[in-house]
Amino acid sequence: MSGTVSSLKPLPGNPATRPSLTEGLTATVAAKTSAVQQVLQDAAGEFADSGGVAFANSFGAEDMVLTDIIFRHRLLVAVFSLDTGRLPVETYALMGEVERHYGQKLEVYFPESPAVEQYVRSQGINAFYDSVELRKECCRIRKVEPLRRALAGRGAWVTGLRAAQSPTRSGLPVREFDAGNGLTKYNPLSDWSEEEVWAYIRLHAVPYNALHDQFYPSIGCAPCTRAIAVGEDIRAGRWWWEDPASKECGLHVKK
Numbered sequence: 001m002s003g004t005v006s007s008l009k010p011l012p013g014n015p016a017t018r019p020s021l022t023e024g025l026t027a028t029v030a031a032k033t034s035a036v037q038q039v040l041q042d043a044a045g046e047f048a049d050s051g052g053v054a055f056a057n058s059f060g061a062e063d064m065v066l067t068d069i070i071f072r073h074r075l076l077v078a079v080f081s082l083d084t085g086r087l088p089v090e091t092y093a094l095m096g097e098v099e100r101h102y103g104q105k106l107e108v109y110f111p112e113s114p115a116v117e118q119y120v121r122s123q124g125i126n127a128f129y130d131s132v133e134l135r136k137e138c139c140r141i142r143k144v145e146p147l148r149r150a151l152a153g154r155g156a157w158v159t160g161l162r163a164a165q166s167p168t169r170s171g172l173p174v175r176e177f178d179a180g181n182g183l184t185k186y187n188p189l190s191d192w193s194e195e196e197v198w199a200y201i202r203l204h205a206v207p208y209n210a211l212h213d214q215f216y217p218s219i220g221c222a223p224c225t226r227a228i229a230v231g232e233d234i235r236a237g238r239w240w241w242e243d244p245a246s247k248e249c250g251l252h253v254k255k
């Protein structure tokens with residue numbers, strides 16, 4: 001594995017990227033890492049003959065923890081990503097770094113170009129700001145439909161969601177049935193804290209998105225993500241013009 005984009009020299013403004021690595025925190029992260037590894041190994045075994053298990057890596061801090069665990073331990077979990085066409089330049093930089101760091105080419109799914117062209121022609125290039133409906137339609141075209149293709153034929157999928165990330169994710173189970181996509185879904189980081197995520201990244205020198213050091217705790221598409229202010233909720237920078245209760249992109253919404 002080669003060097004990292006920014007994991008060893010965080011900018012001074014972001015306490016999340018430099019937790020104090022106490023003995024207790026290190027031990028907790030080690031125990032939780034073993035638990036995640038076990039969940040993924042068991043899942044890979046259970047679904048080996050029914051499409052296998054795939055992890056959707058969106059290159060946030062949590063997803064980089066899972067990426068590292070999967071590649072480091074050579075787990076039998078496929079890793080794929082969605083490129084909406086509107087990602088921040090920092091995310092593309094990280095994608096390249098992930099390829100170099102782990103010696104793996106990425107499996108990337110793109111939106112169907114006729115659907116994007118039709119949306120832009122009829123609604124406008126930045127129509128997602130105009131209404132929740134148009135925002136959700138953009139997410140459907142650029143994220144939800146490619147995800148459906150990426151998951152087709154798989155037995156289960158894995159996400160980096162954490163229960164503490166937002167009101168819509170409280171009580172998140174490690175394993176659930178994803179009725180929207182019709183397969184089992186694992187959220188192995190469900191009980192991880194933000195501090196534990198960053199401790200793992202520091203302990204294992206995992207590459208991460210440079211935007212995290214610029215007060216972007218949650219990163220999505222460039223036009224729909226902004227930095228947060230001190231004291232704001234960690235998801236406050238996503239679709240910040242909308243009501244918090246509606247702020248999901250459709251990838252993780254229950255039917």
Ligand code: SF4
Binds near residue numbers: 084086143223224
């Ligand atoms: S996050 Fe914004 S740009 Fe990205 S797919 Fe959703 S609405 Fe479109």
